[in-house]
Amino acid sequence: MFEGASNFVHSVDTAFLIVLVISVAFLVLITFLMIFFVIKYSRKKNPKAENIHGNVPLEIAWTVIPTILVLVMFWFGWTGYKEMSEIPEDAYVIDVTGQMWQWKFKYENNFESDSLFVPVNKPIKLRLHSLDVNHAFFVPAFRVKKDVLPNRNNVTWFTATETGEFEILCAEYCGMNHSYMLSKVIVLPEYEFNEWLKKDSSSSISTLSSASE
Amino acid sequence: MDDSKSHVEHSHGYGIYILVWMALMTLTAITVAVAGINFGALTITTALVIAAIKSYLVLQIFMHLRIEQKVFRIFVFVAVLFFVITIVLLFTDYSFM
Amino acid sequence: MSSQEHAAAHVHRDDVGSRMGMWLFLFTEMLLFGGMFFLYSIYRYMNPEAFHVAAKELNTLIGAFNTAILLTSSLTMALSITAIQKNNKSLSLFFQFLTILLALGFMVNKYFEWTAKFHHGIYPGGEELLSRSPGEVLFFGLYYVMTGLHGLHVVIGAVIIAVMMRFTAKGIITQTNYVKLETAGLYWHLVDIIWIFLFPLFYLIT
Amino acid sequence: MSNDALAIKKNGSEPTYLEYDGKGRGIKSWIFSTDHKRIGILYLVSLITFFIVGVTFGFLMRLELIAPGRTIMDAQTYNSIFTLHGVIMIFLFVIPGLPAVFGNFFLPIMIGAKDVAFPRINLLSWWLFAFGGFLAVLSILLPGGPADTGWTFYVPYSVRTGTNVMLALFAAFVLGFSSILTGLNFVTTVHRLRAPGMSWFKLPLFIWSLYATAWVQVLATPIIGITLLLVAVERWLGVGLFDPALGGDPVLYQHLFWIYSHPAVYIMILPAMGVISEIIPVFSRRTIFGYKFIAFSSIAIALFGSLVWAHHMFTVGMSDTGQFIFSLLTFLVAIPSAIKVFNWTATLYKGSIELAPPMLFALGFVFLFSIGGFTGLFQGTLSVNIQIHDTSFIVAHFHYVMFGGTGFGIFAALHYWLPKMFGRMYNLKAAKTAFWILLVGFNTLFFPMFIMGWLGMPRRYYDYLPEYHIYHLISTIGSWILIIGLTIMFTNLIRSLRRGKVIQEKNIWGGETLEWSVDTPPILENFVDIPTVTESPYEYKMNEYSETEKEEVK
Structure with missing residues (x-):
């Protein structure tokens, strides 16, 4: 993070960090899998592919898990924003x-x-x-x-x-x-x-x- | 894709058009007459409901939607839905200011 | 001019496809006006009083009369299609002609309505208008733009129907091949529907 | 584009689309042709021209920003240049991008049709496109100077500035019209002209994505059309519509602008996702993982994408309810995109992967698009958005999506389909080299923008505070690397049209979609006999890929 000097810094930076950690984790996972598959199942090593049409439980899993995660992000963003929109009376x-x-x-x-x-x-x-x-x-x-x-x-x-x-x-x-x-x-x-x-x-x-x- | 041939039957007689036209004229008369009375917030609603009924008649009869393939009605539904959702979302900003 | 003739020989006629294309185009027209309806509804919501005051200046009678003209023209348009379906060419031509006549009537009416407003200085940038409240400026801005664009559509529609008359006379539009007239009709009815909404929104605010 | 240059060969008795001139000769046989393939090529040539112009403007911007203070131009010029870069890249390159070039060329072939539903309207839409492009260029050259409003044309600045905004607005309007006509043509084509047996769930995924895109084009484009027209009317006649001086609300303009322009982002990215869904299974030699999920996620993206526009406006002072709803919807639209990414990755599993150039670009797309997508989450997060809105973080984000996503998608499509379109093969090694240079250049150019954006570097800044210097410097160096990559790639591709190895066989890559069953290059009406479709588009027969076949290609 970088220097901050107001009451909002903590909540904004926390939300930023949460999104960052989740994003980096997923990016690393996807990138790793891509590279891993490309090497492991290269034409040379695996001349014959296997047809897999899909897997419904897996699809549901990777629909539901991201949904939960984005809702978490949403919540942190919203509460942080709420703070910004509620102006103290005595300001x-x-x-x-x-x-x-x-x-x-x-x-x-x-x-x-x-x-x-x-x-x-x-x-x-x-x-x-x-x-x-x-x-x-x-x-x-x-x-x-x-x-x-x-x-x-x-x-x-x-x-x-x-x-x-x-x-x-x-x-x-x-x-x-x-x-x-x-x-x-x-x-x-x-x-x-x-x-x-x-x-x-x-x-x-x-x-x-x-x-x- | 042979449905283009059956299209010869794709028509109404003269009678129904004239009936619809009479209904449209009556509705116009009603909407003008009603506009004079003050219903408060209901005024605009009444005017729009009547306009919607008129459009429905034009769409179904004049524009042949009633005898058109089902997919056309879905299309119209999608387009109108898009319009309605957009305006509702727009008002989530303006009506809570 | 190139492969078109060649292609036309192979591609079979698809009336449903033609109408589908026209309907899709009508959606774009609908949303073109839709954008202005968004503006109208928000501005009206923000300035209810001003819209109320401004709307009183519009002549409900002229508006109602024009509504009647357009509805009737929609009728004649629909009848012209039935006529061609029943292979009554001259009747179809007559109805098409009537439609154009009504469109012109609408425009003449509109012309008098607009010029009367101009005489009172109520036009964009006009002194009288600028002295009014911002809400009224917006109302008349929208009034001119929306009815103006609608008027443009009436003119385009009339031209299209004129072309259809020519097609009908030359025998391009016939009892078995009238999809062109049908799509022209669809366009014309949409112009009518838009007016069905414009009329109460501008003339009937009480 | 002269015919002789393209080394035409006969394929059986029917002439290829490159040979068949119709009645015209030379250039006329192209600009008046209603053949969907020739129109696709017309778009290709015009788009690449505009792309090069747009890249040049981008390059100049980066050069100006290499150090604080004036480097090569003054502030006014800089403002015009970023406007032109935006207008050209958005309206003349990425929006038409894949649908107009590869959609036109391959949509009819892939559904087993001879042409689109309305060939003449198709030609008209290219003419409108050319006219719009002409107006945009005209606005640069006429006195008054090019528009300096940014591609967003925000009022009231766009009503007041003295530059040629009118022409730019009108150009965008005309281009919108062109886009609408393409959209309605595609919807009708997909509904009416599918070959026998080509049911909805046998459609290639590229077609699904084009179909979803076409609906957005039809429904959303008119709204920006009218909005820009209203700004023009306001400038021209002084009608009170948006101008605050006349009681208007500048925020309402932004709403209307983004009601189109956010869905437009999906017009730009969806077809690229479609291309990737084609390429990954072909080079993995196996069926796509989760066909229906990918197909439906296209529709879901088009649908939800139309409902999230106000996330461009979290700092304008919307109501809290508005902020809440639009933030929530924004997060939901991330999910179908995530589903696609997971399915693509899963398609690699147990495949037989060949890293040919199209595949490299496709995988590059997945990586860059993922970064673009994840950084979108930061913007959906309300409190974080407040900090990064209108900073270079946004610039980086949308370049990752638009360039790393759509741009790499287009490059992938070029490498995948160009040999099919012209019957000539490019140099595979040069293509791979170009890819790696592009990947490095792209990330060097845009990644620093994330950091400085978070630190508070606003976008559209001609000059900046010294603390941001290092990031700008790295970014500018990245732009040079990127340009080297682009040069290698385009030189290789264009060179191949004249000198590349002639290919005769129909199925260069081993794809299962219909375009690989027709001649290379395709004949005038694509098919001698309209095929009957019996299988899904990605049912690989699990034959071992023959090495001899592969050698032939090279």
Whole structure:
């Protein structure tokens, strides 16, 4: 896995790992069988084949077992997702606006910034707005992604569990500078965040702003 | 594949068409008349049910589905089913928002 | 122009196959409109009030009249097939002609209906329309696109029937070989069925 | 394609389809021919042309991404190039792919018919295809520049951008129409023109897969047709349909788009699965394991595949109910595919396996398609999907399915049937070499994308952060290996058409399906007398394979 810094990391990575283990096991099994059969029953070693039309119990087995396994995967995926869709009541609200090709973040006191500043260990609710075309708000380290669409005000949330800087990317193709629609989440200890929010100097923001200009 | 020969019998008389036409016109009149009354949510249902009955008549009689091979009816069923399932699935998104 | 003649000599006539092909094509037509019905149903679900208000602007009488015209044309189409089956060529031609006439009647009606709307500024990009609520813009957008595409199908259908008249007159369509007329009929009835749904959905929202 | 180049020989008294020109001469005898085999060849030539164009665009994209920042082109060009790569590969190569080329050529032969049900409509669908391709090319060349929306044409961007989106939309619409006509032709053909005794459960599995595909083509394609048309109308007349500025819902566009485009994935993969189901038994010299399960799983895939489209939209903000249902259905569609893979593997058991080039490609297909399928499970898993949606993980996944799956399926089909179609054999060693290079190149190119996608590398990015550099670099090197493999393979195949060893015998590989009972190359109407079918298509008589026969082939 790779570093993660939000409350979702554990469930997403667990689900990923479960699917990975099952998939790799089956892939290895199939590949091994193919190679094994190709060698063992090669034309040279086995000039005469044996007709086997099928085997119903076997067919049932390899229908039922995968069905159970995928249902397990489904369940892990669903519970993990459920967590993402249930936004805590007391979450701190930030308005996110995407437009070609930059992000703007607006806090409860109407303060705006180019990077997203959030307090650590506190649920943050993001209200996503687009001024033009479709975008998607993506923070890989948080396992958070949500489309930012005009006419549809999506919301998402997360709790950052570590302080530091994390990338924000736009994940929905939005035109020429799509790949430069970047920003950063800056996770601060709560008191530092409050301090930062009080300061209304714009100079401190510009130094932190991302490549979006 | 000799069924193309038996196709000469593949017809209705004039009479049944005129009867169906009269039924269709009556149903149209009903649907217009009923539209004036407000059934609330049932209004759209009534209109669609009447439209469905009309289409059924056109399909069965005008389009000869009734006397066509069974496979044609299966085809129509599959196509309509595809349409219906798709719209139901579409509404699983929109009606639970 | 190549092997076609050669092949035609060998391939036997398959009327059931021809009708099957036509039915499959009709499914694609049905789902072509189906896509727009999806749009309609979702937008109506999202904007019930606006659709209600907008639908009042459409003239139910004209709509009902056009429905009657199309249903009658379906009748004449069906009758023309029975006529040819009974080897009554001139009667079949007459019914086909009547069908085309009714199709034209439908289009004339539609023309007046559309131009009246245009005069009131209710057309895509029109000032009057843009001043309305988004739901009404969607309603009229769908109205123009769906009835417009349907109208296009009426015109195509009329042209096809005109070709069938020519075939009938020249003796290509006969008592024993009328599958072309039948498939043209299938197409025409589908156009009718689509209108059967368009009519209540646009004109009868109360 | 001139006739002289193809070294025609007489097979008995009837002329082969290559010899019989009809009334036209030269090129005219091809582009106006209603013979299903000639139409198949027309498709083959056009598809390979488009494939080469598509590969070139893909190669250029990879080259741009070899290092962060600008390498060989600017961002706008890059966006157009990935759009063109997608549009060309999807609409002009993989969707028509197997049905249009090998379906056209072999479907009538394999069911014992002289042609498809509607030969003239068949020709019309090729003309529509050519016209659609022409429009797509035109959109590149006209002022305004090629479309830059991605092949998905998402609104509202596709309504606003100034590039030639209209032409691209119209091209896709026309191509959709071509696909529909092929589909309805095949459904009717399978229903009406089967030879006496060819009951449904004696149909070769390739036919089952084409039949299932044809239904999807007929039922799903019109929905994208109308959707793209509506976007065009919106651009052209300003009708309010999807544009949020006019009250429209951009998500509804995505629904309509994927209602077709997800099933389209099955249009692409099902016929390839059919080809594999043909090849594996032939080169194992034994009957297919679980015929009915494979046949029904084709139908099940077509059916369930039509119901899972919204898994492309798990991050758009659907209702939880929607997410739940579409995730669950997505997992269920994995099962019929798994059944197929298990049955193919089981078919190898106690066979007498010969690793001829078609078999190598078929086994390569099973391996790559399995990776493609398993990585699909990650995307069906809701919470994981949130992380990997719209990243290069997706790009890798669908290339494993579309290229590793369908692409290798097409290559397998080429190696399997091309000698039959032209009466010339390619160089077997070169074909095997090409396979191994392709396998290595393919995995080097696409596997790193899984890793960087999981790490958060979004797709459709012209530039990227330095931490992803190593993966992009490996991937680009992979693209070079892949291209070397493709070059060897195509050179070998094309060369064989002129210089390959002439083959006379009907049954080159020892297959039991009907195409191996007709002349090589087939005669104009395939059969002198329509055969009566009495056996299942994979009943091997258990004769020891004669080595002399094999030598003759080489």
